[in-house]
Amino acid sequence: MSLLTYDFVQRALLAAFVTGLAAPAIGTYLVQRRQALMGDGLGHVALTGVAVGLWFSTSPVATAVVVAILASVLMELVRERGSTSGDVALALLFYGGIAGGVFITGLAGQSAATLNRFLFGSITTVDERDIWVTVALAVVVVLAAVGLAPRLFAIAHDPDFARVAGLRVRGYNLLVSVLAAVTVTVAMRTVGLLLVSALMVVPVATAQQLTRTFKQTLLVAMALGTAAAVSGVLVSANVDVAPGATIVLLALGGFALAWPVGMVLRRRRRVAEPFSDDALDLDLGLELGHDHTVVPEEHGHDHGPDCGHQAVPHGDHVDYVHDGHRHAPHGGHYDEH
Amino acid sequence: MSEQVIRITDGGVVLGGRPILRGIELTVNRGEVVAVLGANGSGKSTLVRAILGLTPLRRGSVQLFGAPADRFKGWRRIGFVPQRTTATAGVPASVWEVVASGRLAQLRPLQPMRRKDKDAVREAIDAVGLSDRAGDGCSTLSGGQQQRVLIARALAGRPDLLVLDEPTAGVDLASQDTFAEILRRLVDQGTTILLVAHEMGPLEPLISRTVVMRDGRIAYDGPPLESFRDVPHAHAHHPAEHRAHVDYSLDVRTPVDRAAHHADGDGGLR
Numbered sequence: 001m002s003l004l005t006y007d008f009v010q011r012a013l014l015a016a017f018v019t020g021l022a023a024p025a026i027g028t029y030l031v032q033r034r035q036a037l038m039g040d041g042l043g044h045v046a047l048t049g050v051a052v053g054l055w056f057s058t059s060p061v062a063t064a065v066v067v068a069i070l071a072s073v074l075m076e077l078v079r080e081r082g083s084t085s086g087d088v089a090l091a092l093l094f095y096g097g098i099a100g101g102v103f104i105t106g107l108a109g110q111s112a113a114t115l116n117r118f119l120f121g122s123i124t125t126v127d128e129r130d131i132w133v134t135v136a137l138a139v140v141v142v143l144a145a146v147g148l149a150p151r152l153f154a155i156a157h158d159p160d161f162a163r164v165a166g167l168r169v170r171g172y173n174l175l176v177s178v179l180a181a182v183t184v185t186v187a188m189r190t191v192g193l194l195l196v197s198a199l200m201v202v203p204v205a206t207a208q209q210l211t212r213t214f215k216q217t218l219l220v221a222m223a224l225g226t227a228a229a230v231s232g233v234l235v236s237a238n239v240d241v242a243p244g245a246t247i248v249l250l251a252l253g254g255f256a257l258a259w260p261v262g263m264v265l266r267r268r269r270r271v272a273e274p275f276s277d278d279a280l281d282l283d284l285g286l287e288l289g290h291d292h293t294v295v296p297e298e299h300g301h302d303h304g305p306d307c308g309h310q311a312v313p314h315g316d317h318v319d320y321v322h323d324g325h326r327h328a329p330h331g332g333h334y335d336e337h
Numbered sequence: 338m339s340e341q342v343i344r345i346t347d348g349g350v351v352l353g354g355r356p357i358l359r360g361i362e363l364t365v366n367r368g369e370v371v372a373v374l375g376a377n378g379s380g381k382s383t384l385v386r387a388i389l390g391l392t393p394l395r396r397g398s399v400q401l402f403g404a405p406a407d408r409f410k411g412w413r414r415i416g417f418v419p420q421r422t423t424a425t426a427g428v429p430a431s432v433w434e435v436v437a438s439g440r441l442a443q444l445r446p447l448q449p450m451r452r453k454d455k456d457a458v459r460e461a462i463d464a465v466g467l468s469d470r471a472g473d474g475c476s477t478l479s480g481g482q483q484q485r486v487l488i489a490r491a492l493a494g495r496p497d498l499l500v501l502d503e504p505t506a507g508v509d510l511a512s513q514d515t516f517a518e519i520l521r522r523l524v525d526q527g528t529t530i531l532l533v534a535h536e537m538g539p540l541e542p543l544i545s546r547t548v549v550m551r552d553g554r555i556a557y558d559g560p561p562l563e564s565f566r567d568v569p570h571a572h573a574h575h576p577a578e579h580r581a582h583v584d585y586s587l588d589v590r591t592p593v594d595r596a597a598h599h600a601d602g603d604g605g606l607r
Contacts, residue, residue, distance in 0.1 A: 028428060031427045031428055032427045032428040033427070034427050036427075147447050148446060148447065150437065150438065150441060150444075150450075151441060151446060153430070153434065153438065154438035154441055157430060157435065157438065158419065158438075160386075160391055160417070160419050161417055161419055161438070161490070162438070162441075163389075163390070163391060164389050164390075164391070164412060164415060164417040164500075165412055165413070165417075165438075165439070165441055165442040165494070166410075166412030166413065166442050167441060167442070204428070208428055208429050211429055212429050212431055212472070212473060212474040212477075213429060213430065213431035213433075213434055213472070213474070214428055214429065214430045214431070214434050215434065216429075217428050217429055269477050270477075311479075
């Protein structure tokens, strides 16, 4: 691994490490707020910021941060109003962002090839100054996302309850949006603007296949994001492939592995759990029959936790008491138990 | 002399250009257990949301524990149980985590939970009978159990006033009995309770006063009733010469009201 001794590889690894940590940390809150695509949208808008930077020959990263933050505040205000046309407003913002980016880049006399560096990342061209800005911003994002976790969780989980508890819901929501904007521009150098959303969302989707609590999800997602980002850089250092795309494909590979496991876990829980504790205490006076018979009976509903029929745990599944007999769903019919 | 916990004066709420609440006068004193009943769309949930500052008032004012709502600082004294939404959040959350968010009003940002916070959370989960499920994900619970988690979250803050919005909606009868038992213990401790419901069910014996909402107004305020359909007098019969009520929100008055208002006003001047 003689490649690891090169400065640019070391810088790329450090950049990948901190982005892999920060992107899923803030992504967890976006997923919880059902805004998984917000990172993608911010990435589109940040492109306009990059182009403005190219036009004025200043740092594209600095202008991208400013434009992405403005867009995130705007998106948060649209979301807060809760209007049904919110997603249309967001679409306008996204396409305006990417069209503006291409347009202004042309005005600046730059070619699309310049934009490619930002669209798909250029982790190997990260210089000394970039790396410290990236690390500093990522540390801020991680500290806020982990340190303020109880509050940010409560607000994303139930904004009404949080407001009645006296929390500054609007302030914290804006904070999450602004941190997402910062993360997008940080990750711009590693995975690029078009793929940044993947690093924010895919590790979270993978983590929640396996976890039961919010804290576990947050921490596992951060670990998975870091693992994907660092191994993506290592792979592309040895094989001639694009680092950004490799990182995202590795993250998706992790999801593909975790999904079947999650399916089994969820199925096991669903079959075994939807009964209330109160049902255990009631004497139902119904004996279990060992031979299961199929009952051809009309059901206006599927039995479930809320159907109002008494639920009784029975081995690895749940029976429901219906019209004086008890039965459990089995394929397209009910088995009498 | 009883302390006024909630006081709403001349309350009016307009949503999307439609008057939802009109001329609301309501006072809840300490230790009372008030049930707000009404048909769907009668404005009972909006009344609760207006009291808690979740829906802005177009007219009138709200006082909480004697302080105007906009300058009220004692939010930690209020426990709120919102209507249960069937959709669970996008990310898994355990019972403990959800209930622990009920302690946030007692903590500064970045401050970790103290021992008394953890004790309060444990006690609240215990009170709703979910101790053995504390580490489980909320999405694996039944509807009635999820409702109990939301109640535990409100209890974790040890509130002086508990506000519940349709706590028994979609909850099976066995869970409703458990829920009535939880409320009874709170009532015995002197907690003031304001509760919105469609029907009373097993909660009826706990109630000290019933308020019935109809078309955004308070149609009844008095001794407990089993159902909003039991209101003794659905409407008052005014003498023919009685002048029209002018209690709509100012900017949502109908042309007929406006005419009546002008007639009254002009009459006074001449």
